[in-house]
Amino acid sequence: MSLTTPRADRLRAVRRAWYRFRRNPAAVVGLAMVLLVFVVAIFAPLVAPFPEHVGGFVDFRNRHQPPSWTHPFGTDNAGRDILSRVIFGYRISLTLVVFVLGLAVPFGVLLGLLAGYYGGWVETVIMRLTDVFLAIPALVMALAITAALSPTLLNSMIALALLWWNWHTRLIYTTVASLKHEEYVEAAKVAGASDFHILFRELLPNCVSVISVKTTLDAGFVILIGAGLSFLGLGAQPPTPDLGTMVSSGANYLPEYWWGSIFPGLAILFTILGFNLLGDGLRDLLDVEVN
Amino acid sequence: MSGNLLELNQLSKRFPVRKGLFQRVVGHVNAVDGVDLTIGRGEIVGLAGESGSGKSTVARMIVGLLTPTEGTVTFDGEDVSKQLGTLAFKRRVQMVFQNPGSSLNPRRSVADALKVPLRVHGVPSSTWAERIRSLLEMVELPATFAQKYPHELSGGQKQRVAIARALAVQPELIVLDEPTSALDVSVQAKVIELLLRIRDELDLAYLFISHDLSLMRNFSDRVGVMYLGKLAEMGTSDDLFLRPQHPYTQGLLASIPVVSEAEEALKPTQRHLKGEIPSPANVPSGCRFRTRCPHAFDACREVAPTFHELSATHASRCHLHDPALAGSAEPTKA
Amino acid sequence: MNTVQIFGTIDPAKVTDYTEYMAAANLYDGLVDVDETGAIVPLLADSWEVSDDAKQFTFTLKDGATFHDGSPVEASDVVYSVRRLLTIDQGPSYLVRDVLDVDGVQALDNNTVQFTLSEIFSPFLTTVPLMFVVNEEVVEANAVDGDWGQEYLNNNAAGAGPYMLDSWTRGSSMTVKRYEDWHMGWHAEAIDQVRWLVTNDEATVRSLAAAGDLHMTSQYQSNETYDALANSGNFRVVEEPTATGFTLKLNTKVAPTDDVHVRRAIACAMDYETIREFIFPSDPMAGPLPPSFGDAVLDTIEVAEYDLDCAREEMAQSKYAGQDNIPISHLYVANTPFEEEIALMFDAVFTELGFDVTLMAEPWNLITEMATDVNQTPNVNQIFFGPTYPSADSMLFTQYHSDAAGTWASMEWLQDEQVDSLIDQARRTADVSEQNELYQQAQARIMELQPNAFLGLQTVRHAMDNCLEGFRYVPMQSFDYNFSNYSWTCN
Amino acid sequence: MPDDAPLLSVRDLRVSFRTFDGQADVLQGVNLDVPRGTRVGLVGESGCGKSVTMKTIMGTLATPPARVTHGQIMFDGQDLLTMPAARRNRLKGTDMSMVFQDPTTSLNPVFRVGHQMEDIVRWSDRRRGIQRNHKARKARVLEVLEMVRLADGERIYDAFPIQLSGGMRQRIIIGMALLNEPRLLIADEPGTALDVTTQDEILRLMDDLVREEGLSLLMITHNLGVVRQMTDHVYVMYAGSVVEDSPTAELFDNPSHPYTKALLACVPKLDGTATYEGIGGSLPDYTDPPAGCRFHPRCPHATDRCLTRPPAFTVRPGHTAACWLHEPEAHA
C-alpha cells in the first residue's frame, strides 16, 4: 500500500477501467458501432450522397435501381437513394431513443427509488402498477396507444415512453430494496440525513451503473420496438426516412427488389447490435446484474 | 441512577410474522423483550449474546432506526422514545456498524461521508475542511485520505473513517455494533486501542455489542448477556467472567476457544451447551433457556425467572438463584 | 381467388364493403341483376312495371326459383327481406331508407311484390339488385328474440344465389360451392367451387399462385406481382376499364383549398402521365362522369395535363399568392404503396411550389371518420369512387350534393346550390334526355369549381389463370365477382 | 512406502495469479506435512493464502487465473500435481475429503440431502469398483448421519437443506466428507459461520470423529484458539509462506517467530490481560511483495539480513521458524 495522491489513484482507476473494457473486444466494437451511428446521424447532410432524396423527392423513372456505385444500397419505389435515407433514418432512430429514454428513465428511476426505499403502500401502488404494464407486451401496448393517438412518430415515441419506465422502476426497485438495508444507509440515517439526501445522494449514485448498463441495452430495444411499430405502419410517416417503415414498404417488392428491405433491416440490426455489445461490455465492466 | 446518560426501561420490540393466504399477522418475533439497561457517562457497557439474541435490535432502537414497541429510552434524564428521530438527540448518540465494507457508501469519498453529519447538524460549511482534517487526525489517518473512496482503503482504515464519522458531531454516546467482527485480530487490536484512546480524550460512553466474550472481557466495564431477546445476566466484567452465574453465560464461556492454559483455567468446567437456539418467533415457555440448560427442572418450564440481584452490580435471571424453586435441583458452584 | 380484406359479415342486410358484397353477390340473388352495360336485367323477377308517377314498382317473381334448402322463393320472402333490410338499417338500406318504409313493400300475391315510394326517386330501380332475398322460414326458425336472425345470418347463408356457403374461417378463407338447382341454370364450363383466401401480402399471393392454389388475384396487387404472375406462364393479366374514378378530392371549405385557383393549380400540377404509366395504370379521366355513362357525360371537358407554369399562374391569381410555406394536408390510405407514391410526388411538387405539405396516411375507416367533419377533412384526399348503382345519380349525388356531404365520397364539401338543384331536378325527372341535359349542366358547373383533380379511371386488373374466363366490369358494387358468370375453359 | 512417511506432504508450493496489476505471487514456497493419524493446523490472518493452499491440494483452484508455478504435493507417496487428472479425481472421490466453512452455501439447495449424499457414495463406489444397490447406499448414508449425531436420519434423508438448521447442515457436510471413508480430511474454517456455542459443538464432534476413524486432519483457520483446541501440530502462515511450525502446545507456550508472537499478543485474553498493540502496517501487496522476509516491513526486529529470505531454522526439535533471529549462529 504505497502512498499515492488521490488524483493519481483516480487516474489509475480510469486506466484500469479502460484496460478491462479494452480486454473485451466485443465491447470495443460495440462502442465503435454506436459512435459511428451517432456521427453518421449528426453529420447526415454531409455524409449522405443524396441528401435531397430524404424530403419531398420522387423520380419514378429511376425506381427500383439495384445497388450500384451511385446508389450503393439501390433505390426504392420512388427512385430515392436508399443509402441516404438509411443515414437520415438513423437520426429518427436516435431521436426515438433519446426521447423515449430521456423521459422514461428518469421517471422510472424516480418511481423505483420511491418504491424501493419507502416500501409499504407506496411500494404496493407503484409495483402493482408496473405489474399491470408488465402483463402486456410493450409492442402490443404501444400499438394500441399509437393507434389510439393516431400514428405519427411523436405519438409512437410518447407511447414507448409511457411504457418504458416500468422496466427501470423494477430494476431500481430491486436494487434499492436490497441497498436500503446496507449499513451505509443506516449510517446516514443515524447521522440525521434527510430522506432526500438518502435517496439522491446515497442510493442513486449506487444505481448509476445499473441504470447506465440498462439504458445502453434499452437503447437497442427501443429501436427494436420502434422499428416494429413502424414496420406495422405506426411510426414515422412518409416521406420521413424511418428504417422500420423502409423495411416494411420494401417488403412489398420482395424478392425482386430485395435491397429496399434488406439494407434498412441490416442498418437497424447494426445499431441494435452496437448498443448491445456496448451494454454487455459495460455490464462486465461495472459488474452489475441487469434483468 | 439519575446520573445515567442512557437508561433503557423495559424496552421491547416485536416484529410481526405474516403467514397464510392473505399474509395475515399470525404471531410476533419478540426480538427484544423487556430489556433494562443503564449506561453512565464515560462508561463502556458490553452486550453479548449469540446471533439473533436481539443485540442489534436494541442498538437500532437506541439510535432511533427502530421505534420500540414498548418501554422507554431515557437519555440524559429525558424520555426520548417518542422523539428518537429529532436532530438534537441524534447529535448526541451515534453508531458504528459491524462491517466496515458496507457501512461506507462505495460511491462517496471519505470527505463526502464525513460531511453528512456536519451538514445535517448545521456546522458552517466554511469550517468543514478543517473539521474533516482534525477528525481524520483523531483516528490517525493522513489528511489525504479525505479524497479517497472506500475501495481504496483497507478494512481497518474504513472502520476508522466510520468512527470519525460518528465523532463528527461530538456525541456523548456511541453505539458500537460488532465494530471489529469483520477484522483480523491484529487490525482489531488497533481499532480497539483507538476506541479506548478516544473515549479517554472525549469522555465518551460506549455501548459495545459483540459476541466475542474475550474481547468483551478486556474492553467493557460492565457486560450484559442476552439470550433470545432478554438479558440473562448482567454485571461488571469481573462479576461475569470470574463468577458467571447464569448457565447460559457459563456455557458461552465454556465454548470460547482460548490460546493459553491460564485462560483455560478460567473457563467454567460446566458441560458444553447442546442444541440450537430456538426461533425467537416461538420462544419456549417459562425460562427461554430451559431447552438447552443442563440444569433445567420442572419449574423452568412453567415460570419465567426474574432477575436475582446477586450483588450491587451483578444480577442473573435464573431459578437456580431462587432457593424456593431450586430446592430439588443441585445449585451450581460459582 | 384472394382477397386482401377479411369477410366481416355475410348478412345481406349488413354488408358494407367490397369484400362483403362479393360474398353476398354469390350467395344471394335479388329481384333483378345488372349487366356489364349497367342495364337492369331479370333475375328472381321475370318482369316489372313502373307506375306513371314513378312511385310504384311492381315485380313479378319467376316460377321455379328455389332457395338453397329447396323451398320456393315467394313474394313473402322478398317482403320479409326488404323489411329486414330496412329494420336492421345497417347495410345497403341507406340507399332507399329516405324514400321507402317497411310498409312500402307489400306482397300482392304469392309471386307479386309491390314497392311504393314516398317520393319520386328515379334511380330506384338500379338499387333493387342490392336488396338480396333471404329465406324467411329458415331465418325466422333461427332467429333469437326477434333479431331478424342477425346472429344466424352472420355465419350462415340462406339465399337463392348461385353458390352455397361451404366453409368459412374468418380471417383466412371462405369456400362456396355450386347450388345445383340454381334457378338460372348452369352452363357446361361453370365454376363448381369458389374459394377466397385472405392474404396480407404480395409474397403470399405469389407463392399461392406458384403452388397452383390461386387462379385469380384480387384487383389490389402490386405491379410486380402482376408481372411476376404473367411471366410465370400460367396467368394472364386481365384489364378492364371501369367507371371508378381515382381523384384528388379537394376540401373546398378549408384554407388553402378554399380558393378555386389553388384547386386549379393542383389540377395543373399533377403529373398525370407518370401516374398512369408508372404508379397506377389507369385510363385518362376528364370530368366527374366516366365515359360509360354515355349521353349523360359532358364530352367537352378536356383531360387535364401536367403543366407547372399553369400551376404557377393559378397560384399567382389566388389569395395566397406570394406566401411561403402555405400549410396543406394530403391524405391517403395507409399501406397502399401506389397512393403513397402519389403522395410523395405531390409532396415533391408542392414543396417546390411553396407549400408546407403534410402527408397523412390513415387506415380507411379513420378516413371515413374524418370525412364526417369539414374541419377534420384534409385539403387533398386520394379517393376512389365508383357507382354503387348504375346511374349517373350515384356519381353526382353521392359526391357533390349538399345532402350527401359528410361522407368519404364527398370530401370536397362542395355544397353548391346550383349543383344541388340540378341534381335534384334530375332525380325528379323521369324523361331520360331531359335528365341527361341536367346532368351535363351539373358537370359544367362542377368543372368550374374544380373540386377535384381527376387522376384517372381505374383499370381493374386481375391476374387470372389462363383457364379462367368471365371477368367483366359491372358498374355496381362487386357484381363483377358473381362467379356464376365465369367459366373454366380447360379440363 | 514406509509407514512413517507423512500422508500428505507439500513441498515448496508456489502459486501465482494473473491480475490487472500484474502477476500476484500468492504462495511463495509453502512446505507442510500431515503425518498419518495426526491433526495439523494451518493458521494465519485473512488473505495469507490458506484457502489457496487448500484449493491447490484439492485441485479446485480455477486455472486461469491461478497457476501452480512450482512444487510438489505428495499424497501417500504420489505427486498430485503430475498425476493424470483421472487418477487425481479418483483419489478425491476416495481417499481425500474436505469440510467446508459455510453450511448455508455448501449444500446444493435444490436437491434433497439424501440425493446428494447417495451420489457421493455411488461415485466413490464406482471408483473403488464396489457394487451396491440403492438400499445399501442409503443404509450407508443413514449410518453416517448417525455418526454425526443426527438422530431422525430418515427425515433428514428426505429433507431439503433449507428445512434444516445451520448446525444440522454443518453436520451433514461433515458426514458427506466421511461418506467415502477418506484417509485425509481437510477442513477450511468449518463452522465459523455458526454461533459460538454451535461452532464449539461442531468442532468437538469433528475432533471425536477424526480420532474414532483414525483420520489425518488438515485444519485451516484464522482462529488461534480453535487451532489450540483441535490440533497436534501447527503451521503459521504469513503472506504466502509458512513462517513457523511447531507442536501445538509448544507454539502457544514458546512462539518464536516475531509474527507469531505479535499475533498471539493481539488475541484478547479471557483473563483481561490483552494489550492493544496490534501489528503495524498491513499485509503486503502480492504483486509487489517486499524482498526477502515478507514480514520485515512490519517487524520490530528487522535488520538488513531480512532482505534475504530466511530458511526455516530449527528452534527446537520439531519446531522451526523462518526468521534470521533463529539462525543457529545467531543463537550461538
Place this chain on the structure above:
Amino acid sequence: MEYLFFVVRRLLWSVVVLLGLSIVIFTIARVVPGDPARIALGPLAAQEQVDKLRTEMGLDAPLPVQYARYAGGLLQGDLGRSLLTQQSVNSDVRQTFPATLELVLATLILALAIGLPLGVLAGRYKDSLFDNLGRFVALFGVVTPSFFIALLLQLLAGYVLQILPVSGRLSPNLEFEANRTGLLLIDSLIAGRMDVFGDAVRHLILPTIALAAATIGQIARLTRSSMIDVSRKDYIEASRAFGIPNRITTFTYMLRPSFIPTLTVLGLEFASLLGNAFLVEMVFGWPGMASYGVRAIMQNDFNAVMGVVMVTGLFFVLINLVVDVLLGYVDPRIRIKGSQS
C-alpha cells in the same frame, strides 16, 4: 401449504392485474378518435343509422358506466362484439387463438430445445470456441428484429431455395378443419391425416424459427450466465471435491439451480415473445390472434382491441403462473417457504 397459499395468492393477484389492465386498456380504447358505431356501419351509412347504433351499443352512457358494463362482461368472460367481424370477440378469439397458441408453443419448445443446451454447454466450456460461437449466435438472435428475420427467412427459404411455404398455416388446397383442440398438428394426428400434419409442419417451420430466434438467444444467454454463476458456488466446489464426476456435476448439480433464473426470466420474456408474434404473424400471414389484433388496432375496432389485449394479458399471466408452479417444483426453497410479495 405455504406454497399452495403462495400460488393461490399469485392467482388472486393475477385477477387484480388483469382488472388493472382492463382499466388501462379501456381508457386507451376510449380515446380512440374513431366512432365505433360508424366503423361498424361502414362509410356510407347515414348519420341517423349511426346514432341509432350508438345508443344500442351503449356508447351514450357515461364512461364509468360503460366500464362497469364492460368489466361485468369480462368477469363473465364476455369480451363484447367486434365491429368489423360483427360477431362476438369471444368467438373471434376462439377461432384465431389456437393458431397463435400453436405458433407460440412450437416456439417455446424450439427455443428451449436449442437455447438451453446452447447455454449449458457455453457456460460449461466458458471461453471455448463453442462458447464464443454460441454467444455470437445468441446475441444475433436477441438483437435482430423478428420481422427482419422473418423477411430474411421468407426470402431465403421461400424464394431462393423454394423449399418451404412462406405464408399461411395450411395449404389452401387441403381441406381440414381443426375442430378438436384447434391446434392443427394435434388435430391432424387425431384425425390420422398425415398429409395435413406434414403440410402444417412445413408451414410452421419458418414462423417458428423467426419467432424463436430472440427467445433462443435470451435463454442461451441467461442459462450461460447462470451456469457460470452457479459454477462458482461453494456447493459446486463441494460436489467436485467429494469426487462427483464433472459430467454429473454439470448436468445435474449445476443445471437445476441455473434453470431457476432462466425460468423466472423466461416467464417475463414471454411478453416480448407475444409482442414479436404480432410482427411475425403479420409477415407470414399467420391467421392467429396477433394478426387479428393488428388488424383490429389498425381499424380501431375497439372491442376487438380490448379483447385481444386482455387475452394476451391473460395468456401472459397464465404462463407466469405455470412458471411459478414449475419454479416451485425446481426450487424447493420456494415450495417450502412460500415466497413473499
